[in-house]
Amino acid sequence: MFxxxxxxxxxxxxxxxVWAQNAAGVAVRKETMKxxxxxxxGPADMAKGxxxxxxxxxxxxxxxxxxxxxxxxxxxxxxxxxxxxxAALPAAFENKADVFARFDKLAADAKAAAAAIKDEASxxxxxxxxxxxxxxxxxxxxxxxx
Numbered sequence: 001m002f003x004x005x006x007x008x009x010x011x012x013x014x015x016x017x018v019w020a021q022n023a024a025g026v027a028v029r030k031e032t033m034k035x036x037x038x039x040x041x042g043p044a045d046m047a048k049g050x051x052x053x054x055x056x057x058x059x060x061x062x063x064x065x066x067x068x069x070x071x072x073x074x075x076x077x078x079x080x081x082x083x084x085x086x087a088a089l090p091a092a093f094e095n096k097a098d099v100f101a102r103f104d105k106l107a108a109d110a111k112a113a114a115a116a117i118k119d120e121a122s123x124x125x126x127x128x129x130x131x132x133x134x135x136x137x138x139x140x141x142x143x144x145x146x
Contacts, residue, residue, distance in 0.1 A: 025080035029088070032072050039064035040131060047127050053120040058127070062117070065110035065130065069103045092141035099141055106133040 039061040045051035046058070080086065081093050092099050113126040 025075070025077060026086045026088075029072075029075035029080060029086070032068055032075055035064065036068055036072070036134070039068075040134065043123070043127055044131070047124065053123060055117070055119070055123075058117055058123055059114055062110045062114040062130065066107050066114070069107040069110070072103050073100045087143045089141050089143055095141075099137065102133060102137045106130070109133060 042051065042054070042057045043061045046053050076088070076092060076096060076099065078093060081088070081090065109130045113130050116126050117123045
């Protein structure tokens with residue numbers, strides 16, 4: 001009987017540790033995505049005419065995309081498929097190569113836009129090329145908000 005209780009206790013401790021690790025991994029992924037979303041907000045408002053054009057804000061946003069998109073590829077280990085209230089769909093884990101390629105494209109498009117954007121006109125031409133990456137990934141790999 002003692003062996004059975006010891007085995008159950010060991011399993012419970014192990015399962016709790018795995019769950020905590022999963023939840024922590026999901027939390028880091030969510031925080032990184034929030035950082036990318038925050039970087040998107042200011043320029044998105046400019047693109048909609050709700051905020052005056054500010055080249056410094058645009059360049060800072062693009063720098064955030066360049067810095068964080070490649071790091072996001074490390075945030076999809078298999079042990080974060082569930083737990084921590086993840087918004088990532090199973091398809092994100094089944095098609096990691098595509099997800100990772102999309103992050104690479106976001107970083108590359110942000111770098112190209114940073115070099116090309118010099119004024120409001122070039123911003124309006126280049127910004128959509130960058131943010132189309134976000135929507136495409138969210139449509140395929142993120143749960144719809146309820």
